[in-house]
Every structure is written in C-alpha cells, then in structure tokens.
Amino acid sequence: MRNKNLSVHTILIASALAMVAPFVWQIITSLKSLSNATKVPPSLLPEGRWDNYGKVFDVLPFGHQFLNTVLMAGLRTIGQVLFCSMAAYAFARLRFPGRNLLFGILLSVLMVPPQLFIIPQYQIMSSLGWLNSLQALVVPGLFSAFGVFLLRQFFLGLPKELEEAAAIDGAGTVRIYWSIVLPLARPGLVALALLVLLWSWNDLFWPLVVNTDPSKMTLSAGLASLQGQFQTDYPVLMAGSLLASLPIIVIFTLLQRQFIQGIATSGIKG
Amino acid sequence: MTVTMTPRRDSTQNKASAADTGGGRRGRGRLKEALWGYAFIAPTGLGIGIFYLWPVLQTAYFSLTEWGAFGGHTWTGLDNYRRLGSDPEVGRALVNTLTYTGLGLLSIPLAIGFAVLLNRKGMRFVGLYRTLFFLPVVTMPVAIAMVWRWLYNGDYGLINYLLSLVGIDGPNWVADPATALYALVVVGVWSSVGYNLIIFLAGLQAIPKEYYEAAAIDGASPLSQFFHVTLPLLSPTAFFVSVVSVIGSLQLFDLVYVMAGSGAGARANPAFPRLETVVQLFYDRAFVTNDRGYAAAIVMMLLLLIVVLTAVQFRFQKRWVHYA
Numbered sequence: 001m002r003n004k005n006l007s008v009h010t011i012l013i014a015s016a017l018a019m020v021a022p023f024v025w026q027i028i029t030s031l032k033s034l035s036n037a038t039k040v041p042p043s044l045l046p047e048g049r050w051d052n053y054g055k056v057f058d059v060l061p062f063g064h065q066f067l068n069t070v071l072m073a074g075l076r077t078i079g080q081v082l083f084c085s086m087a088a089y090a091f092a093r094l095r096f097p098g099r100n101l102l103f104g105i106l107l108s109v110l111m112v113p114p115q116l117f118i119i120p121q122y123q124i125m126s127s128l129g130w131l132n133s134l135q136a137l138v139v140p141g142l143f144s145a146f147g148v149f150l151l152r153q154f155f156l157g158l159p160k161e162l163e164e165a166a167a168i169d170g171a172g173t174v175r176i177y178w179s180i181v182l183p184l185a186r187p188g189l190v191a192l193a194l195l196v197l198l199w200s201w202n203d204l205f206w207p208l209v210v211n212t213d214p215s216k217m218t219l220s221a222g223l224a225s226l227q228g229q230f231q232t233d234y235p236v237l238m239a240g241s242l243l244a245s246l247p248i249i250v251i252f253t254l255l256q257r258q259f260i261q262g263i264a265t266s267g268i269k270g
Numbered sequence: 271m272t273v274t275m276t277p278r279r280d281s282t283q284n285k286a287s288a289a290d291t292g293g294g295r296r297g298r299g300r301l302k303e304a305l306w307g308y309a310f311i312a313p314t315g316l317g318i319g320i321f322y323l324w325p326v327l328q329t330a331y332f333s334l335t336e337w338g339a340f341g342g343h344t345w346t347g348l349d350n351y352r353r354l355g356s357d358p359e360v361g362r363a364l365v366n367t368l369t370y371t372g373l374g375l376l377s378i379p380l381a382i383g384f385a386v387l388l389n390r391k392g393m394r395f396v397g398l399y400r401t402l403f404f405l406p407v408v409t410m411p412v413a414i415a416m417v418w419r420w421l422y423n424g425d426y427g428l429i430n431y432l433l434s435l436v437g438i439d440g441p442n443w444v445a446d447p448a449t450a451l452y453a454l455v456v457v458g459v460w461s462s463v464g465y466n467l468i469i470f471l472a473g474l475q476a477i478p479k480e481y482y483e484a485a486a487i488d489g490a491s492p493l494s495q496f497f498h499v500t501l502p503l504l505s506p507t508a509f510f511v512s513v514v515s516v517i518g519s520l521q522l523f524d525l526v527y528v529m530a531g532s533g534a535g536a537r538a539n540p541a542f543p544r545l546e547t548v549v550q551l552f553y554d555r556a557f558v559t560n561d562r563g564y565a566a567a568i569v570m571m572l573l574l575l576i577v578v579l580t581a582v583q584f585r586f587q588k589r590w591v592h593y594a
Contacts, residue, residue, distance in 0.1 A: 011387065019405060086314070087314040095307065099307065115521065115549055116325065118325075120325035143317030201410065202410045204411065223412050227531070237420075244412070
C-alpha cells in the first residue's frame with residue numbers, strides 16, 4: 001500500500017511539475033537581462049533584474065490597462081449578478097404569462113457560439129460612438145443567458161418555506177427577493193461572480209475588437225498587441241504577462257473552493 | 271414553523287381558486303405578480319434581445335450581403351456561401367480547427383487518469399495537486415500563449431535546450447509548418463486538463479461506494495473495477511466533457527492569435543497556414559479586411575459545424591454512455 005502510494009505520488013508530482021514548470025520558467029526569465037535570457041545554453045537561474053517589472057509600465061500604458069480591466073471585470077460581475085439574479089428569481093418563482101416561452105428563447109441563446117453576436121454588437125457600439133470607451137467593454141457583458149440559467153437552477157433548489165412565511169408576514173416581491181432569496185443563494189451568486197470575473201479578466205476577442213487605442217485596451221489585448229510590434233524583449237514580456245494574470249491567480253488561490261464548485265456545477269470554462 | 275404554516279397556505283390557495291372565477295383580490299394579486307415578473311426579467315430581457323438575439327438574426331442576414339468600402343452593404347444571396355466552398359483558406363482553417371479539436375480530446379483520458387489517482391482512498395495532498403493542475407485554467411490565455419511561445423523558441427527556448435541535452439536538435443516549434451499545430455495541441459491539452467480533472471473528480475465522488483464493495487466481494491481486481499465500474503459510471507461525465515470540449519475547441523482563437531505572432535505579424539510566420547483557425551479567419555475578415563458579409567458567412571458555417579458535431583455526439587452516445 002505504502003509503495004503503491006509512493007509510485008502514485010511520483011506520477012502526480014512529475015505531472016504537477018509539468019503543469020507548473022512554464023510558470024517557473026516565466027518567473028525566472030522575467031528576472032533576467034535580455035542578453036542573459038537569449039544566451040545559449042540558457043542559465044537556469046534568475047538574476048535580480050526587478051527593473052523588468054518597471055519597464056512593463058514604459059512599453060505599455062499598463063496602469064490604464066490594469067484599471068480598464070478591473071473596471072470591466074468588476075462592473076460586469078456586479079451587473080450580471082444583479083440582473084441575472086432578478087431574472088432567475090422571476091423565472092424560478094413568479095408566475096406570468098409567457099414565462100416558459102421566454103425562458104425557452106433564453107436557453108436558445110445559450111447554445112449559439114459568441115462569434116455570431118460580435119459583428120452586430122460592434123455595429124451597435126460604433127453607431128453609439130462607444131468604440132474606445134469603457135461602455136463598449138462593459139455593456140454587452142452585463143447580460144447573460146448563462147447566468148440566468150445557472151441561478152435559476154440554484155433558486156429552484158432553495159426551500160420555498162421561508163419565502164412563503166415572509167409573504168404571509170406581508171413582505172412584497174422585491175423585499176422577498178432582496179432579503180430572503182439573495183442571502184440564501186449566496187453560494188450560487190459567488191460561483192457566478194467568480195466565473196464572470198474570470199471570463200471577463202481573461203477575455204481577448206471583444207476587447208481587441210472594440211478598443212484599439214492602447215490606453216483604452218484591457219490587459220489581455222494590450223499584451224497581445226505588444227508582441228511583434230518591435231524587437232521582442234522576452235524578459236519584459238514575461239514580467240508583463242505575469243503581472244496581468246496575477247490578480248486572478250491570487251483570487252483563485254484565496255477562493256479555490258468556490259471557484260472549483262462554480263466550475264464543477266456549471267461545467268462552464270472561463 | 272412549517273407545521274403552523276401549512277393550514278394557512280391551504281386557506282390562501284382555496285381562496286385563490288375561489289377568487290379565480292370571479293376576479294377580485296386574488297386576481298389583482300396575480301396581475302401584480304405578473305407585473306413584477308416582467309419587471310424582474312426586463313433588464314436581462316432587453317439586454318439579451320438587443321445584444322444577443324437581434325445580432326444572431328442580423329449576422330444571418332449579413333451573411334447574404336456584400337460590404338462596400340464605406341460600410342454600405344448589398345444583397346448578394348448565397349454568393350458568400352459559394353465562396354466558402356471554393357476558398358482554400360477556409361478549407362485549411364477547417365482542417366486545422368478539426369485536427370486541433372480531435373487531438374484536444376486527449377485531455378479527457380489524461381484527466382480521467384489523474385482524477386482516479388487523486389480519488390484513491392486515503393490520498394494525501396489532493397488539494398495541492400488540484401490547485402497546481404488548475405492553475406493554467408485560471409491564468410490569462412494570452413499570458414499562457416506568451417510563456418509557451420518562449421518555451422518553444424527555436425534558438426533560446428527551454429524545450430530545445432532540454433532536447434539538446436539528449437542530443438536532439440529541436441525545430442522552431444511554432445514557426446515550423448510540420449510541428450506548429452501539434453505544438454498548439456500540447457498547450458491546449460496542458461491548459462484544459464485541470465478543468466476536466468475537476469469535473470471528473472465530481473463525477474467520481476458521485477459513484478456510490480457500494481458498487482466497489484460489491485465488485486470487491488465478487489473478487490474483481492482494481493483494474494477490472496476500473497473498467498467495469500468506474501469507466502461505465504463515469505461515461506455520462508465523459509460525454510458531457512466531450513461535448514463541451516468540442517464546442518470550445520472549435521472556437522479556438524486566443525492561443526493561436528498570440529502564438530502565431532499576433533494579428534498582422536502572424537502572416538509572416540511560415541507556419542501560419544497550419545495555425546489559422548476558423549475564428550481567426552473570421553476575425554481577419556470581419557475586423558482587418560472589413561469583409562463583413564463574408565465573415566458573417568464564416569461564423570454561420572461555424573454554427574453549423576458546432577450543431578452537427580454536437581448532434582453526432584448525441585447520436586453516438588448510446589454506443590458508449592451508460593446511464594445508471
């Protein structure tokens with residue numbers, strides 16, 4: 001048993017190393033000078049070139065892009081959790097004519113690949129004069145059929161008794177939704193929030209298309225644009241890509257359980 | 271609480287059914303509930319309508335038009351679709367995308383293997399392993415693509431250095447047409463295995479222990495337990511993962527966009543014809559060359575591809591998926 005576990009751990013440790021090695025190499029490279037990084041054979045040790053991290057701010061409007069990304073991801077997350085939970089509550093608990101038909105239409109949106117929305121969405125942004133603005137990054141991402149679907153499933157699983165008791169005590173719909181359902185549904189709301197955050201932070205296509213002015217870009221589009229513009233300075237590029245993905249990695253490490261639960265129950269990748 | 275509530279709930283329901291016929295208070299309650307219902311779905315409903323539903327119809331319409339230099343478009347019927355059939359770049363992109371999608375399914379057996387190892391009784395450090403495997407899933411794809419591009423570098427890359435230690439002269443991975451697509455598959459599998467692992471772990475934990483106890487009493491070896499208990503009971507999860515992976519792989523964009531050399535730079539890459547995917551081609555036609563009618567036809571083709579491949583998987587699931 002002991003020996004068997006040892007061989008299992010050997011396989012897992014080797015594989016885990018393969019998963020982490022690229023990140024380790026990224027950190028090592030980010031701390032090298034360019035001449036040292038392009039030496040053959042490469043040295044496996046980092047130098048203390050912390051100034052590469054400073055250079056990220058010289059080659060990119062990194063501060064702006066960081067802020068754009070935070071605002072886009074943050075506003076989308078708040079908006080989606082609010083709007084989706086409202087709609088999900090209506091679909092799960094309130095009766096109104098056309099409810100099933102509307103929900104069916106919503107589900108059909110879920111199955112369409114996002115590329116089908118992009119040209120018309122771009123046209124809308126363009127005709128509103130919203131290209132190269134925060135609104136362009138945020139607004140279409142405030143609405144989501146997936147979020148409604150996920151939360152409706154979650155609400156259906158909640159016991160009805162508390163809501164009914166509150167209704168008898170004279171609480172109105174808004175009050176029941178806000179002070180009974182939302183607190184009960186916290187795990188579901190957190191799961192959706194983390195998924196939206198992850199997806200928004202890492203998204204490339206939409207930000208790339210709508211905001212082409214470097215100071216209006218998000219981090220992913222900014223980094224992508226950096227490559228190939230001039231002689232690639234890999235240590236700086238490694239430092240920049242590490243800085244760009246770090247916030248979400250930190251949040252993930254802190255909230256692992258909720259992250260994994262969100263992904264395992266919804267089956268949706270970022 | 272429940273006990274005292276039950277009769278009161280019953281009485282409201284009785285009142286409701288009595289009032290239904292004659293309108294009155296309950297009717298007003300229903301109207302109020304319906305109005306709140308519409309109010310609650312209004313923001314999402316309008317948003318989805320404007321930004322998702324209407325755009326699908328528009329894209330379908332655009333695919334039947336040709337776009338002029340100044341944004342106007344003229345009706346051209348099925349011309350764009352005819353063009354799709356005779357465009358070698360579309361053919362190439364389709365082959366690349368399908369190859370990537372097929373090979374990417376390798377991530378499923380790998381994830382099942384790791385999940386089974388992690389799910390062993392008395393296993394330690396499960397949380398740590400899970401975290402390490404999951405790290406690439408949450409990391410920004412652009413950042414991942416940059417790191418791998420650097421690892422794959424023909425001159426200074428770590429991979430070719432390690433190969434040189436055992437006497438192999440490695441190619442310039444993502445700039446060599448012979449290796450580029452496979453190099454991309456490796457990154458795709460590497461970055462998705464942790465996601466699939468999580469889903470399979472959840473699937474494994476849902477298998478009742480009694481099945482294994484019964485199999486052990488019948489004298490089944492661990493290997494035979496894996497093939498006769500674990501795999502069949504995990505097959506619905508595997509089916510789900512396969513459907514989701516195929517849909518995701520068909521939309522590959524981020525990794526290629528960066529690894530091929532970002533936008534305009536990509537065409538200078540000699541391996542570009544082996545790297546271009548359907549969505550990349552769509553991006554190029556829609557937002558670089560502004561050939562939006564044709565781009566719309568390209569995504570309509572993508573939609574069809576997704577529908578067909580998903581339908582095929584549903585059709586063949588009877589052959590291998592066992593529902594308990």
